[in-house]
Every structure is written in structure tokens, then in C-alpha cells.
Amino acid sequence: MNSTNLQHPALVFDMDGVILDTESLVRRCWHLLAPEYGLDAGDLDQVFLSTVGTTRMYTGEILRTHYGADFPSEQFNSHVSRTFHAIADTDGIPVKPGVRALLDWAKNAGFRIGLASSTREVTIRRELEHAQLYHCFDHVIGGDRIARSKPYPDIYEAACRALAVLPADAFAIEDSYNGIRAAAAAGMRPVMVPDLLPPTDEMRTLCHSIFPDLAAFRSFLAQQFSA
DSSP, rough: OOOOOOOSSSEOOOOOOOBBHHHHHHHHHHHHHHHGGGGOOHHHHHHHHTTSSHHHHHHHHHHHHEEESSSHHHHHHHHHHHHHHOOOOOOOOOOTTTTTHHHHHHHHHHEEEEESSSSSSHHHHHHHHHHGGGGGEEEEEEEGSSSTTTTTTHHHHHHHHHHHHOOEEEEESSSSHHHHHHHHTTTTTTEOOOOOOOOOHHHHHHHHEEOOSSSHHHHHHHHHHHO
16 A cells, blocks of 8 residues: 555545445346347356446447447447336435545645546435535546546546546545556546456455455545545
């Protein structure tokens, strides 16, 4: 774990898999729909995991690359989205453990808090307002406002500009490889809190720190930065 001399860093969070426990439900939707689209269950998880952290458009590119240029990626993505929301509207989307305590502590301690998610902004707002978390963020930016998806750095660069902070003075809290790559390319301090994807050697090289959960990250911040 690297040391830091930051006095007042910003915190920029990914949403899916970090704030909300959505990734496992999206994967469930893929598996539910795979037979209808003729997708091989054998490599479905591998393809799905390669899309984690990216925008819908980038996911479509991955699908067409893997399954062929004529694969109906937009139709599949729309079907996944409808299935996801039908289940979520009934069962709800759980908030990840430690989220509320971390956001409350960080806000009281004076951290600037942003959210940079590949999800569309209208969906971000709906899901965070339902979880009563939208008000916790000073700035929210969705993937539909950015030309290039994670793993490109665009969304994190935009988030840092919106928060008026240098990338080197901001932590990016991520669960996905694509998100960590984007944060590192933006010059930020990537923090991985794994969800579906385990840390790899590449992630250990790119990350400022890796924590098992958000409670551990909060403890780190409390030790490093006074309120």
C-alpha cells in the first residue's frame, strides 16, 4: 500500500458494484437471456466480465467482436436492461455494505465526493434516489455524457474538472478492471474494492490500494486524514 501526503483529496466513486450491488443481477440477466440469443453458456461469464465497468455502447462493441458483426447487440442490451429493471423494481437493488457509513463520514470530514459511472445519468439518478444516496454526491456524471467509455480516462478527467481537483489529488473507488485502468490513465489514485472480479497483478500495479470492503477503506482514510 502506497503512502500519501494529500491534505484534502476528493473521492470519486463508481456506482455499479461499488455503491450498489448491481453487477450480480446484470450477470443473472445475461444468463436468463442467453438461450434466446443462442449464446454459449460456456464462455458467457468471460464475455460478461469483460464488459463490467463499461458503457452500453462499448458493451455492444464487445458483444459484436465476440459473437460476430451481425449479433443484435442493441436488442440484447435493451432486453437485459428491461429484465434488470423488472427484477429490480420488484426486489430492489441492495446497497453495498459500508456505503452509507463511508459517505456520511467523508461528507462530515470535508471530502469532495463525486460519482463517475458508465451507466446513463437518468438511471443513476433513479437508482441513487431510490437508495436515498443521490444527495451524498457533489457531482454525478454518467457514461452517456462521455464520448469514450472506461477503460479510457475521459469520465474521470471530467469528474475531476467538475470537482475542481487535480486527478493526482483524487481517489477513484472502483471494482472493475476497466474502471481501474480508466482511473490510472487519468492520473488518479485508483482504489480497488473487488466485487465480481478478483485483483490481478495488473491491478496491483495500477492501484494505489486494494481493500476487501468499504469499511476497510474508510478506516484507511480515517487514519490518514483528520476530520
